[in-house]
Amino acid sequence: MTQNAANRASDIGSPQELARLLDSCGYLTDDGLATAAYLALRMRRPLFLEGEAGVGKTALAKSLAQVLDTPLIRLQCYEGLDAAQALYDWDFPRQLLHLRTAEAAGVTDVARLESELYDRRFLIARPLLRALETSTAQRPSVLLVDEVDRADDEFEAFLLEVLSDFTISIPELGTVRAAEPPVVVLTSNRTREVHDALKRRCLYHWLEHPSYEREVAIIRRRLPQADRRLAGQVARAAQRLRAEDLLKPPGVAESLDWTEALVALGARDLDPATAAVTLGAVLKYREDQQRVTARGLDALLNGG
Structure with a gap:
């Protein structure tokens, strides 16, 4: 990228232009998602992406960072995540080493020692603080809050406060x-409902599984070594698998894994024998x- 991130973000003139830029980074989007992402950039609002696992939510944030030529900072949410783990922590081993070094040097000024112990150099910035510190008018960072539905209600309320004014008190x-x-891009697999207050702060978009044609295009774009015939067979089988009552229907990520596995085996076609030995690339539950x-x-591959 030759332009800085701020100029690139402000110079994107339409959803269609953003879609073209995302395409150049290998991310194929539809009109609805391109419009939602464009409005998030222009309105400076967080983008809340919801949908089943593997439909491209996280990949969009990564591609936006590429388009804007700016750092991607990822906060992976999980049960029990608290504010300290997302914000900052003090480097206690370094603080202790500094204290012992000062004592060995005969420093007796207690007030000075205390002030030095809580100097910025001893602060470990976690994702939220890093995003705020590295985001400038010339180069705003991309903050990905991944799988926010896995975090607790308390963390969700804290996150809402941070996203309201992008300010952190230390x-x-x-x-x-x-x-x-x-x-800011927030993603959710909808394992639980995220509170309305957080959604109201964001622009919302639900990601569907791609159409057959778009999935073939995605596979061909990401794995050019796979010919159109093989990509089409994988996409068609993945579409049929999503219509089954499965514990975990395959997303685009699994379609790509399956295609890559077939290419690695030198397969030219997806036949029942090859599908049987590579099924673990697309279905991750024994059941x-x-x-x-x-x-x-045969029914899966031939539509019976």
Whole structure:
């Protein structure tokens, strides 16, 4: 990228132009998603992406960072995540080493030692603080809050507060405010409902599984070594698998894994024998594999 991130973000003139730029980074989007992402950039609002696993939510944030030529900072959410783990932590081993070194040097000024112990150099910035500190008018960062539905209600309320004014208070150092709000993408697999208050702060978009034609295009774009025939067979089989009552229907990520596995084996076609030995690339639960094989792989591949 030759332009800086701020100029690139402000120079994107339409959803169609953003779609073209995402395409150049290998991410094929539809009109709805391109419009939602474009509005998030222009309105400086967080973008909340919801949908089943593997439909391209995380990949969009990565591609936006490429388009904007800016750092991607990822906060992976999980049960039990608290504010300290997302914000900052003090480097206690380094603080202790500094204290012992000062004592060995005969430093007796207690007030000075205490102030030095809570200097910025001993602060470990976690994702939220890093996003605020690295986001500037010339180069706003992209903050990905991944799988926010896995975090607890308390963390969700805290996150809402941070996203409201992009300010963090550190008692020992003062207030950190982003010079420019980062581009924020939140994702959810909808394992639980996220509170309305957080959704209201964001622009919302539900990601569907791609159409057959778009999935073929995605596979060909990401894996050019796979010819159109093989990509079409994989996409068609993945579409049929999503219509089954499976514990974990395959997303685009699994379609790509399956295609890559077939290419690695030198397969020219997806036939029942090849599908049987590579099923673990697309179905990640034993029960799903048993269900599909019991029905017959011929039915999966030939639409019976």
